[in-house]
Amino acid sequence: MDRRNSRRDAEGNSVITANRLLDGRIVWLAPNGQWKTLIQDAKLYPNSTVEEALKVRTAHAQENGLVGIYGVQVTQTASGPLPVTSRERIRAAGPTVHPDFTPDWHAPHPAPHA
Amino acid sequence: MSHAPSAALPVGHYSYDAVDRTFLKQRVAQFQDQVERRLSGALTEEEFKPLRLMNGLYLQLHAYMLRVAIPYGVLDAAQMRTLAHIARTYDRDYGHFTTRQNIQFNWIRLEDTPEILNVLADADMHAIQTSGNCIRNVTADQFAGAAADEVLDPRVYAEILRQWSTLHPEFTFLPRKFKIAISGSQQDRVAARFHDIGLIAREGDNGRPVFEVFVGGGLGRTPIIGVRLRDDLPEEDLIAYLEAILRVYNAHGRRDNIYKARIKILVQALGAEEFLSQVNAEFSAMDRARYRLPEATVEAIRARFGAPDFAPAGDAAEKLVAQRKSDHAFDAWVRTNTHAHKQPGYASVTVSCKPAGGIPGDVTSAQMDLLADLADRYSFGELRITHLQNVVLGHVRQDALYDVWQALEKNGLGEANIGFITDIVACPGLDYCALANARSIPIAQKLSSRFANADLQREIGPLRLNISGCINACGHHHAGHIGILGVDKRGEEAFQITLGGSAGGADASVGQILGSAMSEDETVDAIARIIDTYLSRRTAGERFIETCRRLGTAPFKDAAYAPA
Numbered sequence: 001m002d003r004r005n006s007r008r009d010a011e012g013n014s015v016i017t018a019n020r021l022l023d024g025r026i027v028w029l030a031p032n033g034q035w036k037t038l039i040q041d042a043k044l045y046p047n048s049t050v051e052e053a054l055k056v057r058t059a060h061a062q063e064n065g066l067v068g069i070y071g072v073q074v075t076q077t078a079s080g081p082l083p084v085t086s087r088e089r090i091r092a093a094g095p096t097v098h099p100d101f102t103p104d105w106h107a108p109h110p111a112p113h114a
Numbered sequence: 115m116s117h118a119p120s121a122a123l124p125v126g127h128y129s130y131d132a133v134d135r136t137f138l139k140q141r142v143a144q145f146q147d148q149v150e151r152r153l154s155g156a157l158t159e160e161e162f163k164p165l166r167l168m169n170g171l172y173l174q175l176h177a178y179m180l181r182v183a184i185p186y187g188v189l190d191a192a193q194m195r196t197l198a199h200i201a202r203t204y205d206r207d208y209g210h211f212t213t214r215q216n217i218q219f220n221w222i223r224l225e226d227t228p229e230i231l232n233v234l235a236d237a238d239m240h241a242i243q244t245s246g247n248c249i250r251n252v253t254a255d256q257f258a259g260a261a262a263d264e265v266l267d268p269r270v271y272a273e274i275l276r277q278w279s280t281l282h283p284e285f286t287f288l289p290r291k292f293k294i295a296i297s298g299s300q301q302d303r304v305a306a307r308f309h310d311i312g313l314i315a316r317e318g319d320n321g322r323p324v325f326e327v328f329v330g331g332g333l334g335r336t337p338i339i340g341v342r343l344r345d346d347l348p349e350e351d352l353i354a355y356l357e358a359i360l361r362v363y364n365a366h367g368r369r370d371n372i373y374k375a376r377i378k379i380l381v382q383a384l385g386a387e388e389f390l391s392q393v394n395a396e397f398s399a400m401d402r403a404r405y406r407l408p409e410a411t412v413e414a415i416r417a418r419f420g421a422p423d424f425a426p427a428g429d430a431a432e433k434l435v436a437q438r439k440s441d442h443a444f445d446a447w448v449r450t451n452t453h454a455h456k457q458p459g460y461a462s463v464t465v466s467c468k469p470a471g472g473i474p475g476d477v478t479s480a481q482m483d484l485l486a487d488l489a490d491r492y493s494f495g496e497l498r499i500t501h502l503q504n505v506v507l508g509h510v511r512q513d514a515l516y517d518v519w520q521a522l523e524k525n526g527l528g529e530a531n532i533g534f535i536t537d538i539v540a541c542p543g544l545d546y547c548a549l550a551n552a553r554s555i556p557i558a559q560k561l562s563s564r565f566a567n568a569d570l571q572r573e574i575g576p577l578r579l580n581i582s583g584c585i586n587a588c589g590h591h592h593a594g595h596i597g598i599l600g601v602d603k604r605g606e607e608a609f610q611i612t613l614g615g616s617a618g619g620a621d622a623s624v625g626q627i628l629g630s631a632m633s634e635d636e637t638v639d640a641i642a643r644i645i646d647t648y649l650s651r652r653t654a655g656e657r658f659i660e661t662c663r664r665l666g667t668a669p670f671k672d673a674a675y676a677p678a
Contacts, residue, residue, distance in 0.1 A: 021153065023223040024178035062155045067173065085605035087544060090553070091175050095545035097473060097555045101176075101206065101221075 008073040014050040015042035015074055015081050016057060017091075018066040026091060026103065027066070029057065035064065037103045039092040040080035047073065123420030126259065126496035126508065127188040128273045130238040131418075138235040141242065145169050146228035153225075168248075170241025171227055175548045180222040181244040182234060186254035186272035186296075187215030187499040189239075191486035194497055196237035198482035204230050209482070211467060211475040213539060213590055214293070215253050215499045216244055220546050242280060247288045249279035249360075253295045255303045256500040259421075260462045260508040262454040265316045266323055268298035270416045271352065274407065277415075278353055285360050289367030290375035292360070293332075304501065305617035307331045307340045308593055310377045311359060322409065323349045329359060330381030330389070333587040337624045338378045341386040343393065349412065351397075354405035358397040362389065422494040422509045426459025430513040437516045446568060447519050447530035461515060463493075463507040464500065465522055466529035466537065470566035471559050474540040475503030484525050492518055502539055504532065534571040535579055535645070536562045539590055543583030543600060544607065550583035552600025552607030553634075557581060560638045565645075574645060577658045578617070593617035595659045596641060597625040609637040613644070613670055614662045628671045640674040647673040 008014055016029040017039075027035035028042035036042070045053050050071045058069045072088045074081035083089045094101045123129045130138075145165070152162040166172075170181040182197065189197075197217055201209045204226050205219040212218055222230065234240055243250055252272045259267040275294060279285065285292070295304035296313040306312025308331045318324035325347040331340025347355055359377075366384075368374040381389045427433075438445040453462040465485065468474050477485075485505055489497045492514045493507040500506055510518055522528040531537050538561060541547065543554030558581050565571055580594030584601075591597030597612035608631035615625030632640060647669055652661045662670065 019173060019177075021159075022225050024173055024176075026176060062158075067159050086607050087175075087551075087602075087605070090544055094176065096553060097545050097559070098206075105206075107206070 008047050008050070008071060010047060012047050012073055012084075013044045013076065013081075014047055014071040015039065015044060016050065016053060016069065017042075017072055018057075018061070018069040021065045021067050029053075035066065039074075039083075039103075042074075042081055044074070044076070044081060045071070047071075123418065124190045124496070125420040125422050125494040126269070126498070127185065127190065127419065128276075128415065129418045129420070135235070135238070138238075138240055139232075141169075141240065142228060142231045142235050145231060149224060149228055164246065166224075166227075167245040168242070169227070169231065170244035171222070171224070172245060173548070174220065174546055175544070175550075176546065177220065178222045178224055178227070179546070180219045180227065180230065180241060181212070182217050182219070182239060182241050183244050183251050184216050184239075184499050185276050186252055186258070186269050187256060187501070188254075188258075188269060189497055189499070191489040191495040191497065193237045193239055194482050194486040194489065196233060196239065198479040198486070200230055200233060201479040201482065208476050208478045210473075210542060211477065211499050211503045211505070213501050213503065213541070213588060214244075214251050215256075215501055216251055217499070218542070220542070245291075246286075247290050247292075248286050249275075249282065249288075249292045249294065252276055252279070253293075253304055253309075253501055255297045255299055256464075256498045256502075256504075256506045257303065257453055257462050257508070258298060258498075260453075260455050260457075260460075261299055261301075262456045263301050264299045264456060266298040268296040268313075268315055270412060270419065271313070271315065271323070271325075272296050273419075274353070274412065274415055275356070278356075285364065288360070288364055289369045290372070290377075292363075292377065294356075302618040302622075305590070305593060305622070307619075307622040308333055308337075308590070308617060309340065311356060312340055318346065318348065325349075325352060327355065327359075330378040330386075331622075332376055332378040333590055333592050334376065335373060335585040335587075336376075336378065337587070337592040338382065339622050339624065340378070341381060341389075343386075343390055349409070350407050351402075353407045354400055354402055355393075355397055357405055358393050358400060361396050362392045366392075420494075422496075424457045424460065424509070425511075426457065427511060427513050430459040430511055433513040434515060441516075443530070444516060444519055446572070447528065448515060450530045450532045450534065452515065455509065457509070459512055460509050461512055463510050463515065463518060464532045465505040465507065465527050466531055467504050467527070468531060468537050468562065469526050469529050470536065471563040472526075473555050474538050474558050474562075477505075481525055481527060484521065484527070488518055488521060502537065504537070530568065531571060533576045533578075535565045535574050535577045536571060538562060538579045538581060539594070540581040541583050541588035543581075543589075547583060547588075549586055550600065551585075551602035552583050552609060554581045554583040554589055554598075554600060557598060557600075557609065557634050557637060560634070561641060564638060564642060574649070575657055578615075579641075580615075590617065591615070592624045593622075594625060595662065596644065598637060598641075599627075601631050603631060607634070608632060609634060611637065611640060611644075611674060613667050614659065616659055626667055628667060628674050639678070643673040643676060644670045 312328035327344040328340035498506040540554040544550040582589035612625030
């Protein structure tokens with residue numbers, strides 16, 4: 001895993017993210033334990049507890065169909081959690097060069113298995 | 115070296131037979147099984163990752179990315195239509211041409227991948243060895259078999275190297291990835307000196323090819339110009355000698371440190387003389403008969419390539435002259451986007467995939483279909499992807515250029531900017547890449563828009579601008595006359611400028627860092643001031659790179675960091 005994924009301050013909050021194994025799509029762990037496609041739905045964890053939560057979730061990665069579970073430090077804003085690094089902001093919002101490719105983008109003509 | 119291939123063979127690339135096709139289908143079935151075992155949990159992600167990478171499937175920032183091989187950058191119209199179909203059906207309606215003459219699809223689903231590989235296999239294509247620590251796609255001159263200045267066609271040898279290196283049991287787990295480029299012209303259009311092995315072919319005394327061999331070049335975090343190991347490697351020893359180089363690298367390359375694992379580090383650590391001595395010792399000890407490349411084998415491979423059946427029109431040149439006179443925009447495009455062909459009455463066309471403000475190397479499925487149609491109609495059904503992220507129609511009759519240009523113009527592919535400042539090379543950067551520190555594309559778009567004026571571009575003249583989103587240098591920034599490197603400053607992106615790099619020929623050079631990193635907008639402004647400095651300081655007829663070399667970096671640094 002990228003070393004950048006485990007960097008976070010002692011203080012502050014993080015959210016938990018992963019990629020779905022089947023389609024690679026980015027998901028965020030919501031308060032109800034479901035994995036959602038929008039960061040706005042993510043549960044906030046104090047940085048002091050997020051490592052423990054990550055351990056638990058990583059142990060269930062295969063049964064949940066996930067890969068690459070890690071924590072992302074965020075700040076809280078009126079529109080929801082906002083990652084503190086530009087890398088994670090782009091990952092959460094989609095490529096800046098295709099504003100239409102938001103995380104809830106759907107293919108106009110889905111692929112055979114979509 | 116003459117031959118008469120069957121007209122039924124695809125022009126420009128090797129024609130698969132039943133053995134090749136069976137191999138590809140078996141490979142797809144193998145990957146299908148691996149995917150099923152991954153989904154069932156029989157394979158862990160750690161176990162599966164190297165297997166998917168060997169089939170070109172990465173997990174990037176937003177999704178899986180599939181990198182499809184385009185051997186030596188050549189494909190036929192049917193293959194291009196297959197790529198368009200994949201973009202339209204399984205991705206988001208576009209693809210990205212890479213600096214290794216391949217194509218990447220950025221939104222692939224793991225569960226679709228075996229089916230996509232099947233679709234590719236039906237078109238004699240695959241994604242094998244587009245990733246992993248193996249010998250990657252061998253790149254070649256985009257004007258191979260067409261250029262007036264070519265001595266011999268390098269594609270036959272690129273194909274021989276492809277066949278030699280594909281699933282080579284000794285070289286499937288090298289210390290690090292390995293890149294080979296080959297040119298058949300003394301005009302080095304493949305950046306031979308920036309490759310793990312660079313080959314420049316010419317005709318030898320006996321009428322058969324000999325190869326100049328460069329080794330240990332590369333970009334990345336340690337940019338190094340390769341050293342010349344041989345000047346006159348005979349054709350029959352090509353495989354044996356490369357095998358010897360790879361064996362020395364495989365035995366002594368650093369596997370303990372990924373940053374020191376490329377062959378360039380080994381060559382530098384041993385010194386060129388000692389490295390050469392070890393290669394020669396290995397070469398001498400080899401069973402040379404086993405590795406000999408006989409002329410008959412070369413000719414058998416050559417016979418599997420189709421060749422264009424040229425039929426020049428007697429008045430093609432006159433017609434072209436008249437069309438250029440009557441349409442200035444067309445004349446400008448002909449000047450920048452065509453290349454002299456060895457066959458009188460023909461030209462090679464470079465189709466710019468760099469529209470003003472666009473994304474370098476991105477092409478929609480509709481544009482891919484158009485390019486395939488144009489190839490069928492005007493260029494013997496053959497296309498090439500360049501390492502500068504454009505597309506070449508290799509053999510276009512001069513009296514057809516106007517029709518080709520008009521079709522390209524209507525579809526956003528008619529930019530007359532090849533070799534100019536807006537013909538920018540850029541990696542996908544942080545918008546897609548999991549390794550990137552900064553976005554490459556938005557700054558490319560801003561620069562492309564800033565210098566979009568055609569008169570200004572012509573005034574500036576030839577200039578290579580390359581952008582990489584991290585030190586891995588997929589955008590070859592060190593080799594750009596102006597290079598931009600994206601860096602991470604405490605979680606925010608910033609950009610360093612390098613100056614004076616050059617990719618080709620004996621004057622290959624590594625760009626020098628001008629100073630500290632700046633924001634995206636500051637970098638765009640700084641480059642505009644660098645250009646102003648060049649325009650005001652150049653002597654008559656002096657190109658940008660020549661002015662840089664004459665003046666050194668100091669005046670450009672002063673301009674770049676001048677207070678706003």
